[in-house]
Amino acid sequence: MQHILSAHNIVKRYANHLLGPNGAGKTSLIRIINQITGPDSGNVLFEGQKLSPKHVENIGYLPEERGLYKKMEVGEQALYLAQLKGMPYAEAKRKLKIWFEKFEMDAWWNKKVEELSKGMQQKVQFIVTVLHEPKLLILDEPFSGFDPINANLIKNEILKLKSQGSTILFSTHNMGSVEELCDNIALINKSKKILDGSVKDIRKQYKSNTYEFEFTGNMMSFTNSLWTFGKLGEHKLDGENGKAQVSLTPGSTANQLLESVLKVVEIHSFKEIIPSMNDIFISKVNAEHPLGTQSNFTE
Secondary structure (H helix, E strand, C coil), X not given: XXXXXXXXXXXXXXXXXXXXXXXXXXXXXXXXXXXXXXXCEEEEEECCEECCHHHHHHEEEECCCCCCCCCCXXXXXXXXXXXXXXXXXXXXXXXXXXXXXXXXXXXXCCCEHHHCCHHHHHHHHHHHHHCCCCCEEEEECCCCCCCHHHHHHHHHHHHHHHHCCCEEEEEXXXXXXXXXXXCEEEEEECCEEEEEEEHHHHHHHCCCXXXXXXXXXXXXXXXXXXXXXXXXXXXXXXXXXXXXXXXECCCCCHHHHHHHHHCCCEEEEEEECCCCHHHHHHHHHHHHCCCCCCCEEEC
16 A cells, blocks of 8 residues: 655754754654755655655645744735645635634734734644645644643544544654544654554553452452462552552453452452553653653654
């Protein structure tokens, strides 16, 4: 199957400038994809073709560093940016009106950008990024600076675009967003991909056969009931209300463990502990660099 975007052996050097501990290389790659800069070697293909200026109309890019012309009126600027993406004036104006109504921004059309709050400016920039319905949408920390209500608004629009067939490259350090929005992830550290695959499969891959119990009863009886099926981990007891983590012993099953515990305490909840992407992120990077170098997540 042909991918919409593929990058091969990309190298970008910065003379004697040393990249900081957060320099995984994701922003450099994103800039190359958007043809803001070029690679020193390697190539990027868009739908099987070598990336060229004609592809800009099929790409939408929302950079982490926001930037609009502060002295221009909002509507005028949105129209200008839409036309840079190849949209005819009349079509751009029609679609902008629809988006402005959806985001309750009608009153902003004739305001200057500098009159808007940071969050309002970000909403304008998001609209301009998706207006031309790009095949590939690149979002770099799209929720940065948004309050929870507007962050949820943008999240829902991203999910709609995904359902309509857009391919979305989502760059973020927020692991909660990764779990909520992404189908597949790639972890990049020091310009090298050290982990990739589906979010669901990776979380299963890193699970440790550990279960959490919430129960009413005697902790000693609970512990003794584990027998050879489980090993007690973190636990606490508040009166008769207990909470405990238990790891399965090799060869045992969750059913055997649960059956043995049910004989001595009343179970309120029983669930397998699946590691979060944040846990996996930390463990994987620490395994690569024991001193704990920070890295970046991209999808």
